[in-house]
Amino acid sequence: MRIKLYSLHRVFCTAFFISIFYTIVNSQPNVGYMEMIPASAGLTQPIELASAPGDIAGRFFIVQKTGEIRIWDNGTLLPTPFLNINPLVVDDVNGEQGLLSVAFHPQYATNGFFYVYYNANNGNIVVMRYQRSSGNPDLADPTPNAAGPYVNIPKPFTNHNGGHLQFRIEGGVNYLYFATGDGGSGNDPFNNAQNPLSLLGKMLRVNVDATTPSVEIWGRGLRNPFRWSFDRGTGDMWIADVGQGAREEINYFPSASVNPNFGWPCREGLIANTNAPAAGDCDTVNPVAINPIYDYQIGGAGRSVIGGYVYRGSAFPSLQGIYFLTDFFSNRLIAIQPNGSGGWIVNEVTPTPALSNIASISEDASGELYAVSLQGSVNRVIVPVVTPLTLTKFSGKPFDGYNELLWTAESEEGIDNFTIEYSRDGTNFSPVGKVSSL
Structure with missing residues (x-):
């Protein structure tokens, strides 16, 4: 030939x-993983990858659950952490708590502000602002910025912590969004997720540039939204909510809509939760709960959904507009895309090489996606270029x-x-x- x-x-x-390549009439995307940071590089429990606005290409910030943010700079893991708040973060190596997320201010290139989401030593959920060092872009000032948003939310139990930060600019206002879990235990015993006076089990937001930043409840009815995201192309919200014992679910909420109720603890996935607390009147949930667009039974398919992003990068046009999610235990990769008639096409894909304990599918500044394994590696989501x-x-x-x-x-x-x-x-x-x- x-x-x-x-x-x-x-x-x-x-x-x-x-x-x-070969062409098959099939809606399944061709997806694989390409190792970018090997486990041997020295990361400790990496849980998320992020890019800073205005930063150079190939430079990433890696959140370690143990309380550090490391910099991967075009093939090199810098030896000194960008930020080390290990003494402030609860030691929970085998549990859910820790330093869980970082988000950079949209004007980070000029103001150096970034925000972290972590569990303090007492278990509380804390969102704190820090600032890049004025003399070294590879280091942050270890002193929290007192003028920035400071959120401290008490939790009754150690599980269901939520854990992702992301900005969305609305009408010129820089809103920092973050989702909290219901506070833990089983079946939300205090009905926090539906209680309008509680900040637990909610999607929250803060105008970070306000003179006196305050937390707003933007949505309710969440159990443990550990990973969620905005579609950078549309502003739509995708939330992966970890289930109790029956269903894992993916919620989709268009950008033009407001005040969503995702149903927990009255509902788990598409089914009623018969163990909802007596304090929650599930016959009068207001606003009416919206249905997830996809749910799956807890068991062999998985038991801890990890939400990702809608692919908006340029390297792999065949993935454009596809939302990816995985499961921490089953490690299967699911692709969801519109069917053109108001519904969705859901496919399970089999990427190679196989990964385990994926804690997040993260997005960089260019819209490319990365699977971050708690075991220490970071892998780019690609269309395979192998025979x-x-x-x-x-x-x-x-x-x-x-x-x-x-x-x-x-x-x-x-x-x-x-x-x-x-x-x-x-x-x-x-x-x-x-x-x-x-």
Whole structure:
């Protein structure tokens, strides 16, 4: 099989990568993982990845559950943490609590403000503002910024902590959103999630630039929304809410809507919770609870849903507009996308290599996605560029005034065509051409 290529000699001077794909009539996206930070790099319980607005490409902030934020700078893990608040964070290596999230102010490049979400030594949920060091962009001032939002929410139990921060700009106002769990135990015994006087079991927001920032309840009825996100393309909200013992659920809420009630503890997924506390009158839930767009039974499919993001990057156009989620225990990857008629297409995909204990699917400043494993690795979500069949021969040589590639394969059954792409860095690929497999 022969493909004629121009300029092949220039490509080989840097690096040449070949990808061969086959076309199947199937709605399942082709997804895989590519290791960016190996477990051997030295991260300790990484739980989230974030990018800072205006920062250089390839530079990421890695949140460690143990109380540190590390910087991964284009292939190097910097030895000194960007921030270390370990003494302030509860020691809960085998539990749910710890330093759980970071969010950077939209004007971080000029003001240096960022916000962290953690459990204090007494278990309380704390949201605190810090600031980048004035003299070193790789270090933060370890003293909390007293002028910034300071949230301290008592919790009755150690579980159900929520744990994600994200900004959304609305009408020129910088709102910091964060979701809290119901306070723990089972079945929300104090009915916190429906109680309008409690900040537990809620989606909350703060105007961080207000003279006196105050917490607003934006939504209610959540059990343990450990991972949720905004779609950067639409502003829509996606919330993964960990279930009690019956259902894990994904809630979708359009950006133009307000005051959502997600149903807990009166409902778990799409079914009624018959063990809801007597304090909660589930016959008069107001506003009326909205249905999740997807739920699954707790068991073999998983028992701790991890919400991700809608892919809005540019590297993999075939993933555009697809929402990805996983499960901490089953590690299966689910893709959800609109069906064009107001509904949704849900597919389970099988990425390779297999990962375990994924604590978050994070998004960088360019909209690319990353699976963060609590075991120490960070892996980019990609469309695989490996061959789906065995090549028995592959070579490149000049021929008749052109540069050409030649290869043979063990089998071409089910393959429509071969696509050739090249890359100078192993990450950004450009198409060269296609050839039929016939």
